[in-house]
Amino acid sequence: MILQRLDQRPGGDGQPTAGIDRQSMAILIELLLLLRTASKPDAKREAQAEVERLGFDVWDSSKRDS
Incomplete structure (x- = not known):
């Protein structure tokens, strides 16, 4: 259900969109942070290795800019 919402416009007309509405983004961020805190180090x-393999930068919370 969440993935379907991310692929749709906020108005719900089912058309793909380049952006994500703030409510969906908040849900996605919260889910990702919960998964990150609940994950075992090996997982x-x-x-992170898969993210790097796909050519994306890995988010590392220990390297925050001050």
């Missing part, structure tokens, strides 16, 4: 490393 987190595997996920």
Whole structure:
């Protein structure tokens, strides 16, 4: 259900959109942060390796800019 919402416009007309409405983004961020805190270190490393393999930067909370 969440993935379907992310692929639709906020108005619900089913058309793809380039952006995500703030409510959906808040849900997605909260879910991702919960998954991150609940993940075991090995699973987190595997996920980060896959993100790097796909050519994306890995988010590392220990390297925050001050």
